[in-house]
Amino acid sequence: MALALSPCVQVRLVPMRSPPRTTISMGKMTLEDGNALILVGLQRDAFPGGTIAIADAPAIIPIANRYLSAWANLGLPIVLGRCWHPPNHCSFRTHGGPWPDHAIADTPGAAFAADLLVPPTSIIVSTGTDAADEASSAFADAELDSQLRRRGTTQVFVGGIATEHCVLNTVRDAIDRDYATVVLRDASRATNVRPDDGADAEGVMAELGAQLLALETLGL
Numbered sequence: 001m002a003l004a005l006s007p008c009v010q011v012r013l014v015p016m017r018s019p020p021r022t023t024i025s026m027g028k029m030t031l032e033d034g035n036a037l038i039l040v041g042l043q044r045d046a047f048p049g050g051t052i053a054i055a056d057a058p059a060i061i062p063i064a065n066r067y068l069s070a071w072a073n074l075g076l077p078i079v080l081g082r083c084w085h086p087p088n089h090c091s092f093r094t095h096g097g098p099w100p101d102h103a104i105a106d107t108p109g110a111a112f113a114a115d116l117l118v119p120p121t122s123i124i125v126s127t128g129t130d131a132a133d134e135a136s137s138a139f140a141d142a143e144l145d146s147q148l149r150r151r152g153t154t155q156v157f158v159g160g161i162a163t164e165h166c167v168l169n170t171v172r173d174a175i176d177r178d179y180a181t182v183v184l185r186d187a188s189r190a191t192n193v194r195p196d197d198g199a200d201a202e203g204v205m206a207e208l209g210a211q212l213l214a215l216e217t218l219g220l
């Protein structure tokens with residue numbers, strides 16, 4: 001990680017002019033200062049063997065790891081959002097909610113997906129930590145917005161699980177907070193309780209002003 005952080009250190013030491021730091025082209029976009037990565041819900045319970053498993057969720061892990069690596073190599077902010085629920089959380093069917101019990105704090109199901117390479121400098125945001133707290137957006141943690149702004153963030157790239165839930169709500173909050181917002185489609189999966197839930201959510205996010213991208217536009 002020391003190597004990954006060095007460009008960031010250089011920026012701080014030489015504030016007078018544009019730093020000669022590396023950038024990564026994303027098609028017509030360039031990954032650069034001001035870009036933050038936000039991945040949500042990549043926890044074991046959403047993967048095969050978990051309580052709310054999505055069958056093809058494992059396919060997004062290598063893609064998520066490429067995004068994480070790109071951001072880490074440039075020393076850009078990385079946020080990992082996670083459900084972190086008490087056993088009596090209001091989103092659980094056993095307590096009147098729509099979902100099976102999942103991501104109970106400090107249990108294996110709440111851990112990040114086994115092969116996800118989480119950089120140690122990542123900002124971890126826990127949501128739904130109180131029984132009555134339905135929040136699923138990473139921005140439900142009021143400190144996240146100020147943490148990102150302190151680091152000069154103007155654009156966020158959001159992916160994870162589930163598209164129609166945590167991703168959608170995080171994107172909505174990011175746009176409300178005036179961040180230019182990109183949805184990383186290939187690092188996202190829907191639960192699709194109704195078959196079109198994921199596609200509908202993508203439509204909503206596009207209508208809100210989010211740009212939808214995939215890894216093939218990432219020039220790594």
Ligand SMILES: [Zn+2]
Nearest residue numbers: 083091103128
């Ligand atoms: Zn949850």
